[in-house]
Amino acid sequence: MIFCVLGPTASGKSDLAEEISNIFNAKVINFDAFQVYKEINKGTAKPSKELLDSGRYFLYDFVSISDTYDVSKYQIDARKILGESKNKNVVMVGGTGLYLKAALFDYKFLEEEQMPDNFCSDLSNDDLYEKLCLIDPKDANLIGNNNRKRLLRALYIYETHHKTKTEINNNGKNTLLFNDVVFIGLDLERAELYERIDIRTEKMIENGLENEVNDILETNGPSSRALQAIGYKEFFLGLNKDETVELIKKNTKNYAKRQMTFFKHQFKDVKWFKNIDDALQYIMDIKNDI
Helix, strand or coil: CEEEEECCCCCCHHHHHHHHHHHHCCEEEECCCCCCECCCCCCCCCCCHHHHCCCCEECCCCECCCCCCCHHHHHHHHHHHHHHCCCCCEEEECCCHHHHHHHHECCCCCCCCCCCCCCCCCCCHHHHHHHHHHHCHHHHHHHCCCCHHHHHHHHHHHHHHCCCHHHHHCCCCCCECCCCEEEEEECCCHHHHHHHHHHHHHHHHHCCHHHHHHHHHHHHCCCCHHHHCCCCHHHHCCCCHHHHHHHHHHHHHHHHHHHHHHHHHHCCCEEEECCHHHHHHHHHHHHHHC
């Protein structure tokens, strides 16, 4: 059985995944795009080192930020582990819905030509977003106006294929490739979630997030993918420390809203819960029925 734990950042997904792993003696597979990187720790809320070293956790801390890693490579890695785990229990947990979609569904990637470096280089993120809204409002809403790379890719797909990414993606991508998949979602009350985000952000700062940002900058340079993540990119805007912390909190809350939009739009069979205790009771009911 494959248990998929969904939800916005700071909702308690990792704790729930660990509980399910213990109940079903299951391995845990990450589907968070930034937790795959070895050098990013303070700002990504990874499970503890003790858990990561337990032998039950997979696709965490295995890629260097100097290497290229994307959803198509993740699909190969995740499906390999799932294939090796037939007739065993697995928990998948993370916040990057596209990674989960690619792992479990009939999700095929376009073989794209290399996008020219100067493609739409004269346009701002807001310009790109407005342009995509006219072409493919559905995808624009999912991407938002901050992810320049995905905005450019969506526009480039349209220019080269004369079809939107949504039109191409609708072919087969709702076909689940695995049996016995259970989707469990955490959808906390907004006030509670925002409080958890605030507390977690403060804790990351206390644990040395700024020092980690500086270390990455020194060893990998300002173009590092790691430094585009929320909690990292805010340090390069010339703000003072308090302003930086508040911006991280704000951006994280906006990201949480986008995550929920994606999850609720792309995954139709999710059993949503307002707290971990109710979710665990649901899990125990499944165990008792087996």
